[in-house]
Amino acid sequence: MPLPFLTADRAFDTTDDVSLPHHDRESWRRPYRPGPWRVGAAALMLLLASFVLLAGVIIAATGSMSSAGVVFGLAAVVIACALRLLRMGTWVSAHGLRQVAFFTTRTASWPQVGSVRTVQQPVRWLGLPRTVQGQALVLARQGGGSGAVTPLLTTHNADFLARAEAFDRAADTVEAWADEYRRG
Structure with a gap:
């Protein structure tokens, strides 16, 4: 069974050029592959679910x-x-930028996006409270305000820990x- 959310578009992995692929821009896609920490944690969870x-x-x-129903329900969770x-x-x-977290999903349409840039700042290590110095791709919404800068990707999250080239x-x-899309 193919799991499309596990794979990134091949055009993002095979070229050094950051030009956009010209097919199906309407569907949501992740422009990178999930990192080994994220995939490993999910694999361990699925192994636990099998037991x-x-x-x-x-x-x-x-x-x-x-009792079996409760256990099957726990496995489904x-x-x-x-x-x-x-x-x-x-x-x-083409609709915008979406950040999917474990419990929430935030979407910003392209007219709402002020800027997307890479900055050097303290970032959370694997999503834990501990912070380390690293890089983050941040989204600044149009109009500013409190909480207007949101980190989208960091060099120390589960997708890019020890994979600086993949983060770049x-x-x-x-x-x-x-x-x-902000120009258009």
Whole structure:
């Protein structure tokens, strides 16, 4: 079963040019591949879900269907969490820029985007409260205001930890999308 949210568009991986692919700009796409930390965490969660499902089958075979239902429900929650973890990241389309977090999704249409730029700043390490010095691709909304600057990608998140070249390529691609659509 193909999982389209796991793969990035091949045009983003094979060229050094940050030009945009000219096919299907209407659909949302992530301009980079999920990082090894994110994929590894999701794989561990799916492995845990397989053991929970096996336990549910064993419980169902012993005759306690209500307990088996609870265990199957727990496995479904773990699987849903793993899939949401894989879906997290920054997505772009002709409509705007979307930041998908675990519990929230924020979308900014291109007219709402003031600027998208890479800055050197303290960033959170793997989303934990600890901060380290790194780079972040930040979105400044049109009109400013409080909370107007949002980090979209960082060099120390689950997608780009120890992958500076991948961060640079993804940041350049998102900036290219922003430059093209903010002009138009």
